[in-house]
Structures are given as C-alpha cells and as structure tokens.
Amino acid sequence: MSGFNDVEFGDEGRCPDCSGDLFRPGPRGGLAQNVECTACKSRFNVTRLERRHCKPDYTGPLPIVWAQRIPSDSEWSEAMYPKVAYKLNEMPEVWQW
C-alpha cells in the first residue's frame, strides 16, 4: 500500500517521530484507533488486540499488533474528537476498542 509505512511505538508507546508520549484519539474503526501526537502532529493508525484475545488475567494495555502512518491533513473536528491527550497505553479502553 503505497504511502503507508509500518511504524514502531515500542513498549512505552512513544511517537516514532519525536519521542513524544501524549496522543489525541481520533477516528476509529474495527480494531483500529487513529491517534495524533500532540507534540509533532504526526498521525498513526494503531491496531490492537481485543481484550478477549488476551489471557483472562491480563490487565495491561492491549498489545499493539500493527501501526502505520496516516496523513495529517484531514480535519479532526473538535466536536467529535476533543483535544484531550493520553499516553498511548493509557487511553480509556473505549478508545482502544
């Protein structure tokens, strides 16, 4: 898929571009959540396992199975996507899917 690159957030969930650790949740669909780095505004599509795919006693952040860069030029309406910031692994699970 030209124009998309797989990216690596590492265990701490830091921005691959600027090492920032705060992200704004954006559109989501299926198992994927779009996020925007609050520091450099790079955007990524992050796909995580579902809770039901984890061991029953696992309470940590849902593991990232795939992440890719997405364009940063579309508008994320503040009405739909408030300018709140979370650490990637601490987003409320409603946003993690």
Ligand SMILES: [Zn+2]
């Ligand atoms: Zn960044």
